[in-house]
Amino acid sequence: xxxxxxxxxxxxxxxxxxxxxxxxxxxxxxxxxxxxxxxxxxxxxxxxxxxxxxxxxxxxxxxxxxxxxxxxxxxxxxxxxxxxxxxxxxxxxxxxxxxxxxxxxxxxxxxxxxxxxxxxxxxxxxxxxxxxxxxxxxxxxxxxxxxxxxxxxxxxxxxxxxxxxxxxxxxxxxxxxxxxxxxxxxxxxxxxxxxxxxxxxxxxxxxxxxxxxxxxxxxxxxxxxxxxxxxxxxxxxxxxxxxxxxxxxxxxxxxxxxxxxxxxxxxxxxxxxxxxxxxxxxxxxxxxxxxxxxxxxxxxxxxxxxxxxxxxxxxxxxxxxxxxxxxxxxxxxxxxxxxxxxxxxxxxxxxxxxxxxxxxxxxxxxxxxxxxxxxxxxxxxxxxxxxxx
Amino acid sequence: xxxxxxxxxxxxxxxxxxxxxxxxxxxxxxxxxxxxxxxxxxxxxxxxxxxxxxxxxxxxxxxxxxxxxxxxxxxxxxxxxxxxxxxxxxxxxxxxxxxxxxxxxxxxxxxxxxxxxxxxxxxxxxxxxxxxxxxxxxxxxxxxxxxxxxxxxxxxxxxxxxxxxxxxxxxxxx
Numbered sequence: 001x002x003x004x005x006x007x008x009x010x011x012x013x014x015x016x017x018x019x020x021x022x023x024x025x026x027x028x029x030x031x032x033x034x035x036x037x038x039x040x041x042x043x044x045x046x047x048x049x050x051x052x053x054x055x056x057x058x059x060x061x062x063x064x065x066x067x068x069x070x071x072x073x074x075x076x077x078x079x080x081x082x083x084x085x086x087x088x089x090x091x092x093x094x095x096x097x098x099x100x101x102x103x104x105x106x107x108x109x110x111x112x113x114x115x116x117x118x119x120x121x122x123x124x125x126x127x128x129x130x131x132x133x134x135x136x137x138x139x140x141x142x143x144x145x146x147x148x149x150x151x152x153x154x155x156x157x158x159x160x161x162x163x164x165x166x167x168x169x170x171x172x173x174x175x176x177x178x179x180x181x182x183x184x185x186x187x188x189x190x191x192x193x194x195x196x197x198x199x200x201x202x203x204x205x206x207x208x209x210x211x212x213x214x215x216x217x218x219x220x221x222x223x224x225x226x227x228x229x230x231x232x233x234x235x236x237x238x239x240x241x242x243x244x245x246x247x248x249x250x251x252x253x254x255x256x257x258x259x260x261x262x263x264x265x266x267x268x269x270x271x272x273x274x275x276x277x278x279x280x281x282x283x284x285x286x287x288x289x290x291x292x293x294x295x296x297x298x299x300x301x302x303x304x305x306x307x308x309x310x311x312x313x314x315x316x317x318x319x320x321x322x323x324x325x326x327x328x329x330x331x332x333x334x335x336x337x338x339x340x341x342x343x344x345x346x347x348x349x350x351x352x353x354x355x356x357x358x359x360x361x362x363x364x365x366x367x368x369x370x371x372x373x374x375x376x377x378x379x380x381x382x383x384x385x386x387x388x389x
Numbered sequence: 390x391x392x393x394x395x396x397x398x399x400x401x402x403x404x405x406x407x408x409x410x411x412x413x414x415x416x417x418x419x420x421x422x423x424x425x426x427x428x429x430x431x432x433x434x435x436x437x438x439x440x441x442x443x444x445x446x447x448x449x450x451x452x453x454x455x456x457x458x459x460x461x462x463x464x465x466x467x468x469x470x471x472x473x474x475x476x477x478x479x480x481x482x483x484x485x486x487x488x489x490x491x492x493x494x495x496x497x498x499x500x501x502x503x504x505x506x507x508x509x510x511x512x513x514x515x516x517x518x519x520x521x522x523x524x525x526x527x528x529x530x531x532x533x534x535x536x537x538x539x540x541x542x543x544x545x546x547x548x549x550x551x552x553x554x555x556x557x558x559x560x561x562x563x
Contacts, residue, residue: 020411059414116411122493131424131434131550132457142507145486196489199527253509253517254484 002100004389006224006231007350009039009217015180015335017116019211024058024114025067031110031213031340032071039217039227043072046217047104051112052081052091053339056126058117071110084127085140085287085375086239087111088214089342092383093237095218105220106227111343112213120209120338127377140289140375141206143255145198148292150256152200157295157310159200163191164313165291166204166333172320173330175359180210180335205333207289212337214344232350235368235384238268242378260380261300261372268382269302277302277370281384283325283352283362284370285345288332297372298326325362328352342373346383353387429458430550432473437553441540443476445516454516478538479560480512485522485530506530510557520551523558535560 011034019027028051036043049071051064060066064073064080083090088111095109124140151157167188173179185191185204194204217227224231240260274280284301288294295309303324304312312318318326329348332341349369351357367388373381426434429446433456436442445454448462449470455462456476460469485508492501506522508530523539524530536557540547547553 021409023409119493125492129424131426132430141490142486142488146484146509149484149486198486198488198490200486253519 003102004221004224005096005099005218005234006221006228007216007234007346007385008106008219008224008227008231009035009041009215010347010350011035011038011216012178012214012340012344012347013212014178015210015212015337017180017209017211019114019116024060024063024112024117025070027114027211028067028110028112028213028215029070031112031215032108035108035215035217041106041217041227045106046072046076046108048076048095048098048107049073049078050081050091050094050098050107050109051078052083052087052110052343053112054084054087054120054123055082056118057120057123057338058114072108077104083376083379083381085289085338086342086373086379086381087339087376088344089287089346089371089373089381089383090239090379092216092218092234092343092346093239093381095216096234096237099218099220102220105223107218108215109218109343110213110215111337111340113337113339113341114211115209115337116211141198141201144206144290144293145201146254147256147296148200148205148290150252150254151292151296151309154256155295155299155307155310157292159192160188161295161310161313162205162291163188165288165294166191168313168319169291169294169327169331169333172328172360173334175320176328176330176334177358178212178335179330180212181208181330182334201290201292205290205292207332207336208334210335210337212335212340212344214337214340214347216343216347216350230354230356232353233386233389235386235389236268236272237384238264238271238380238382240264240267240380255378256296258300258374258378258380260378261297261374264380264382265301268384272384278304278324281324281368281370282364282366283328283349284372285327285329285349285352286331286370286372287342287345287374288327289336289374291333293374294326294331294333301370301372320360321363323364325352325364325366328357328360328362330360338375342371342375342381345371345373346385349383349385353385426550429460429469433458434548434550436473436475437550438544438547441547441553443478443518443538443554444473445476447472447474456516456518476516476518477513480510480518480536480557482522482530482532482534482536482557483509483511483517484532485509487525487527487530508536508557510536520554521556523556 298309352366371383445456446458487506
C-alpha cells in the first residue's frame with residue numbers, strides 16, 4: 001500500500017503581466033515562503049524539491065539551475081519536470097508519487113512562469129520542428145480556434161454563451177486577490193467587441209500571459225496530521241499522454257474531442273467509484289485556455305450531457321453560488337503563469353476544501369474537488385482531492 | 390568557488406535600494422543550423438522534392454495512415470514496416486481559420502505575414518491534411534470549398550517537405 005499524501009501548505013504569488021522588480025528565482029521564492037508560512041514549516045523541514053515550468057519560454061534552458069538558493073534545494077534531492085502545459089500538475093504528481101512511495105515524508109512542489117521575459121506563443125510554435133508542422137499552426141490559439149468552431153457547430157452554443165463564461169471568470173477573478181486580469185466586465189457586449197486573435201477567438205476569449213508562481217507542500221499521513229489540522233488529501237491522480245500531431249480523438253481532426261481527457265476521466269472515475277460526477281464531486285478547477293474550451297470540458301468531464309455545456313453556464317450552475325462551482329478562482333482565462341497554472345488549479349481546489357477561499361469560497365460545502373490540466377503533446381492530468389479519505 | 394571573505398564584512402556598494410528595470414536582450418540569428426529528417430520523414434521529403442507527391446505510411450495491423458510518417462504505430466505499438474501510400478492532392482475544406490494577431494518565428498526571429506488563412510483539408514481519400522489556403526480574403530473563405538495542391542515548380546526551391554506545397558487553391562478558380 002502506498003502512503004497517503006496530503007497537501008499541508010499552499011502559497012502563490014500575486015499575478016500580473018510585468019514583474020520588473022524581481023527576477024524569475026526571486027519571484028519563485030515568494031511562493032515558496034508563502035507555502036512554508038502556511039504550513040508553519042521551515043525550509044529545513046523540506047526533504048525534496050520538485051519544480052516545473054515551460055522550458056525556454058523565458059529563454060532559459062534548465063531554469064532550475066539558477067534558483068537552488070531561492071527554492072531551498074541546495075544539497076537536497078529533487079528534479080525539474082517539463083511536460084508542456086501540464087508541467088505544473090505533473091510536478092504535483094511527481095511529489096505525490098515520491099511521498100506515496102515512502103522515499104520522502106515532506107516535499108515541496110513548485111510551478112512557475114515569468115512571461116514578461118519571453119514570447120510564449122512564439123515558443124509554443126517551436127514545439128513543432130522547424131521542418132514539419134511549423135506555420136500551419138498558430139501556437140495554442142489556433143488550436144483552440146478550431147475547437148471553438150467545432151463546438152459552435154455541434155453543440156448549438158452561441159458567441160453569447162462563450163461571453164457568459166468569460167463574464168463568470170471575470171466576476172470570480174475580481175473576488176480573488178491573487179488573480180491577474182480583473183476587468184470589471186459589465187456585459188456580453190464587452191466581450192463581443194474585443195478584437196480577433198485567431199478567428200473566431202477574440203482577445204478576451206483567450207488566457208493572458210502572467211508572471212507568477214505557486215508552491216505546495218506535500219506530506220505523508222503521519223507527518224501531515226502533525227503539521228496541520230486541515231490536511232487536503234490527494235485521493236488520486238491520473239496522467240494520459242497522446243502523440244503531438246494527432247490532436248483530438250482519431251477521426252476528429254479539429255481536436256474538439258480529446259482522447260486523453262476521455263481516457264483520464266474514465267480511469268479516475270472508475271477507480272474512485274464516481275458514477276455521477278456532479279453528485280460525487282463538489283466543485284472543479286479546470287484548465288480552460290479559452291472560454292469555449294470551458295464549456296467543452298464540462299462535457300468531457302461528464303458534468304453534463306453531450307452538447308449541453310453551454311446550458312450549465314446559462315443556468316448559473318457553475319457559479320460560485322451555484323450547485324457545482326467551476327473555477328471560483330477566475331480560472332486560466334484570468335490568470336496564466338503557464339508552468340504554475342495547473343499547480344494553481346490544485347491549490348485553489350485545495351483552498352476550497354479547507355474553506356479558505358475567502359471571498360471566492362463556494363457557497364456549498366466542498367468535500368471533494370477535481371483539478372484538471374491540459375497541454376503539451378496533448379497530455380491530460382487529473383487530480384482528485386478530498387477533505388477525508 | 391567563491392572565496393571566503395573572512396571576518397570582514399564586504400563594503401556596501403550602493404547607498405540606497407534602486408527599483409530594478411528590464412534589460413533589453415537583443416536576438417540576432419545570422420547562423421543556420423542542420424536538422425535531420427530521419428528515415429521515415431526523409432522519405433516524405435524525398436517524394437515531395439523529386440515527384441511532387443504527398444505520401445503517408447500505413448500500419449500493417451490497423452491500416453491507419455500516419456503523417457508525419459512514423460516508425461511505430463502509436464495506436465498498435467507495432468513496427469510500421471515500409472508500406473507507403475500516395476495521398477490525393479485534391480480535397481475539400483473541412484475547417485478553416487485565419488490568424489489576425491502578429492506572430493514571431495522563434496526559430497528565425499522573423500515576423501510572419503498576417504493575417505493568413507490555414508485550413509484542415511479533407512483529402513479525397515478521407516485523410517485530413519493541414520495547410521495554407523491561397524484565398525486570404527476572410528469573406529470568401531468557405532467550408533466545403535473544393536481545393537487542390539499547388540507546388541513550387543522550381544526544383545531547386547523544393548526540399549522543404551510540407552513547404553514544397555505553396556498552398557491549396559480553389560479548383561476551377563483561375
